[in-house]
Amino acid sequence: MDLTVRGHRFNVHRAGVAGPPVVMLHGAVVGNLMTWLCGVAPALSGSHRLLLLDARSHGLSQRCAQGHDVAEQARDVWAIAEAVFPGEAVALVGHSFGAVVALAAGRAEPQRTLAVAAVEPPLPPTDPGALERFLRQDPEQLRASLPAGGLLGAGRRVRRFAEHVRFLLEDTDLPLALERGLADPDAGALPVGIPLLGMFGDASPCLVAAGSLPPHAKIVVLPGGHFLPVEQAGAVAAELVRFLGEPRG
Template sequence: MAEVHAGGVRFHVQRLGARTEGPIVVFLHGLVMDNLSSWYFTVAGATADVAEVLLYDLRGHGNSERPRSGYDVGTMANDLGAILDEVAPGRRAVLVGNSFGGAVALAFAAIHPARVAGLCLVDAHISDSSFGAQMGRTLRLEGAERDAKIADSFKDWVGRSSDKRRNRLAEKARALVEETTLVADLDAAPAIDLAGLEALGARGVPVRLLYGGASDVLEKGRALAAALGGGAELEVLDGATHAILWEATDRVREAVLDVVRRAVAS
């Protein structure tokens, strides 16, 4: 298992494709019951034919270390920066984020726009003033009620796993919620300052947003597209829900490859 130590935390990473000096594509997964495998088995392989790819498990997720604290979006954006410093120093990155991973990508891009070569967000959560409280309400539930809510929220992802794997994911989710400051960190999460993202449009950085037409975060996606201005391309997929990565994998793959190719060519 490949590991990177960054910012005092051990991260599980996977690298695909030929090593180059151009932009590196970083895939960021969702929260609690997700890990790098959701991107690994859907989009990462095809992307590695075009550019070097980096996948990693967020802190506390998958096979990465589970520290007690540091689960706010800002700290996870700092994790991303520290990992890039170790793996691809001096290189720009194309950031591809699904759900909560999209919020991490946004936060990093807002702080370090010069380090971003492209941005593709898939039904991304937006860390606004309601984000932390909404996530916290779900994760603060206890016992069977919480387990049922988590299972429903992640049914499209977990449903593709064996019983043994589902149980393992559920156990890791419970440990993450009960043994860390995840809920409190999300509750206290400030809104992302989108002002820094204006620099992406000024530099012609490709930005694509994909949202499900039946997703519960679609309106936040529309608001994000408006905030980013004309440089962001918003695509709404009719009938798709928040599980757009699974429901429209081919379309997501096409969008990611479009952003990557444009970033590599620029």
């Protein structure tokens, strides 16, 4: 469904009718709320109220040229959370750049943050060039390197995917936001009072970022690469159910 906050229209999806609220954030450029919908959300929706959202200019949310930096996207997250769960604290779950946004949102509003789960955050010292090289591939190569990318086929979906990538990389401030956001040495910080889960793939270039999370973070390493929520949906869901279900004092 559409939700307009901060003058911007976002595509969001809700699942689950009871339990603490959880906001789920996807990664940049190749992500959208489908990252979490199939595989992970069903396991969580029995015990949590989930809010899956398409970040600005992603999925079916409104496109815009500006406002893709980490701080601005963290403000988007809180505005959307407030619209859907007014006055409630929420847990934040993010994948890739969405994990970096989740950490920033937690720092910005610690009193409203129940917990943060950061799945594959590309924090320093992750090689920023790896992301740049990945995203700047020919769209066809980029598609082929995604999990299940071959299922996109060869027609309308591929054309839309290529146009979406071109728009984000050439017509928006997202590349600069990624460059700055992922180089920030404090991007992994989170107040000690907020429970933190870091989840990484053992074959991912982001695994080196595990050491950049604060000492109170619980680190889980699963078999797989960067796209863990898709590659290892069942295992990721099980870890999230365990972490988000832990009693909070």
